[in-house]
Amino acid sequence: MKAKIDSKLLPLLVLALVVLISTALLAITNEITMPAREAQAQQRILASKQKIFPEAVDFKAMTIADDYADKILSLEEAFGADNQSIGYLIYTESSGYGGQVGSYFGLSHKGEIVGIDMPSNSETPGLGQRVREEAFYSQALGYTADYRFALGSNKPKLEEGQQAANIDAVSSATVSSTAFTNNLNTCLDFYQAELQDAGKE
Numbered sequence: 361m362k363a364k365i366d367s368k369l370l371p372l373l374v375l376a377l378v379v380l381i382s383t384a385l386l387a388i389t390n391e392i393t394m395p396a397r398e399a400q401a402q403q404r405i406l407a408s409k410q411k412i413f414p415e416a417v418d419f420k421a422m423t424i425a426d427d428y429a430d431k432i433l434s435l436e437e438a439f440g441a442d443n444q445s446i447g448y449l450i451y452t453e454s455s456g457y458g459g460q461v462g463s464y465f466g467l468s469h470k471g472e473i474v475g476i477d478m479p480s481n482s483e484t485p486g487l488g489q490r491v492r493e494e495a496f497y498s499q500a501l502g503y504t505a506d507y508r509f510a511l512g513s514n515k516p517k518l519e520e521g522q523q524a525a526n527i528d529a530v531s532s533a534t535v536s537s538t539a540f541t542n543n544l545n546t547c548l549d550f551y552q553a554e555l556q557d558a559g560k561e
Contacts, residue, residue, distance in 0.1 A: 404479055409449055412466035412475030413438040416446060425554050431546050438466070447474060448555055450547045454539040461491065461539035465547045471505035471556060478540070490530045491540050499527050500544055505551040509541050516545065 409419055416438040424435050434451035447468045453460040466475035478492040490496060500509065507525045510516035511534070516524050527544075529537035 408464045408477040408479055409436075409438070411477050412449060412464060413446060415440050417441050418443075419449060422448075428550050428554065432550050433462075445469070448551070450550065452543045452546050452550075454542040454546070456539040457533070457535040461536055461543065463497070463540055463543035463547070465544070467505065467547070467551055467555070469555075471548075471551055473500055473503050476500060489536075490533055491536045493530075496528075496530055496537070497540060500525075505548045505556065508548065509544050511537055511541055 409416065413419075418439040419436040420439065422435045422437055424432050432450060432452050434449070436449040438446050438449055440446045447466055450465045450467065451462060452465075453462045455461070462479050464475075464477045464479070465473060468474050476497045478497055503509075503525055506521065507523050508516040508518055509525050509527050511527055511529045513526065518524060527537065527541050
């Protein structure tokens with residue numbers, strides 16, 4: 361009887377031991393590779409900044425107003441080689457199909473959208489990931505903070521003095537396209553509310 365009980369418990373004990381060892385190895389691997397992964401993430405962020413403001417030599421963090429603290433995740437001012445401010449770099453996120461969709465926006469002091477970059481996200485490969493393609497997000501380049509955007513033929517909600525513009529959604533990726541459009545409008549709302557009167561130019 362005892363032998364039968366032991367024969368049933370043995371596979372369970374072996375399985376538990378395998379799970380324990382695997383979990384420990386994953387934790388150790390994660391700890392060892394964390395610095396490298398963090399360095400890679402910082403390199404990707406720097407690449408986004410330099411893509412938007414290639415002439416910038418420095419980026420200085422700015423304070424985000426409390427009203428936008430849960431919407432604007434990063435705000436920096438870009439400076440050129442002459443130490444003159446050349447614009448603002450704003451990062452925000454919205455919920456997409458598979459997670460958060462993040463967007464970097466570069467705005468001049470006059471409120472013109474001069475650059476956009478989309479870091480990696482967890483959207484569906486081949487579909488939602490296509491919002492990261494320049495052919496999609498470049499539709500917003502050159503517009504100013506007076507505009508608000510909507511997908512397709514939809515009409516955006518406008519306040520006095522604002523104008524409407526439209527973004528063609530990525531085919532079969534409406535949710536991801538909507539997330540980008542929400543990011544864009546949040547960025548422009550923030551600029552008008554907090555940065556428009558900075559008077560740097």
